[in-house]
């Protein structure tokens with residue numbers, strides 16, 4: 001079976017609750033880019049990535065559409081069953097641009113798994129998990145609102161709660177104290193892990209100052225305290241606080257992850273398809289972390305269900321210790337069906353491919369490459 005056409009679509013998915021963190025600005029809608037890889041066997045593989053991701057990958061929807069259109073002709077030739085040569089060809093053809101590479105890599109995996117009648121998790125080596133307990137994210141807002149949101153999550157069954165910092169030291173600590181009190185006051189609160197994410201908002205020395213003061217709040221980890229390219233700063237924080245430090249924005253593809261490991265700059269790692277560039281490089285970063293004995297999380301962006309389902313499939317076949325795959329839950333309406341949650345856990349779909357159905361009529365086609 002060979003690829004005959006790649007169609008690229010756009011859709012904006014409005015959020016039920018707009019969110020904001022240290023580097024995102026206010027996000028009211030997810031500007032998604034969707035790809036359909038069509039084959040001569042009549043199978044269509046789908047992929048989706050978030051386009052308005054300038055603060056993580058430098059991407060805009062237009063850039064992803066442009067680069068994916070440039071890469072699509074490279075899917076000619078090899079049969080779809082031989083995925084790796086197609087993916088490697090894309091990797092060689094463009095520097096960076098992990099979002100566009102992930103988009104096509106995900107659609108190829110969906111098509112290849114559907115052609116075999118198996119899920120992407122099975123294609124990736126086999127299902128380790130049937131359900132993925134996911135974290136819930138508390139976005140910026142006053143302490144009372146953060147406490148209320150936290151109580152709701154604990155009652156819904158979430159056992160990992162992550163809140164954003166970077167509003168300023170006083171506000172951050174007031175929110176942290178309110179969230180910790182809310183967790184401790186709920187039945188089952190003793191089972192909840194609380195983690196913080198600064199999305200690179202701090203300088204290394206302020207990170208150390210705040211985190212030493214926050215030891216009494218028992219944080220499970222502190223995610224990306226300093227800027228994405230400040231590996232030395234990350235190591236400085238790790239060496240000077242007792243709270244484990246997780247690298248997210250710094251932990252992009254295999255090269256960056258290998259450097260983090262060599263420098264011993266992080267206690268924990270957080271991987272996402274859009275940063276790695278798809279399932280093939282994601283397997284490489286997971287292998288590096290496993291060889292180094294560093295626990296990791298598989299996550300996704302706030303994203304459409306189709307994009308989240310790719311993270312779910314990758315996570316289901318992984319040895320990840322934590323999962324952040326709730327991103328699609330914030331979206332008001334979306335043209336996808338297939339993912340379900342049960343009490344703070346994402347159920348891994350059993351159907352072929354990504355396990356998500358797409359209503360193509362709801363998407364706007366912006367480019368078609370015939371191969």
Ligand SMILES: [Mg+2]
Nearest residue numbers: 197223224248
């Ligand atoms: Mg993060």
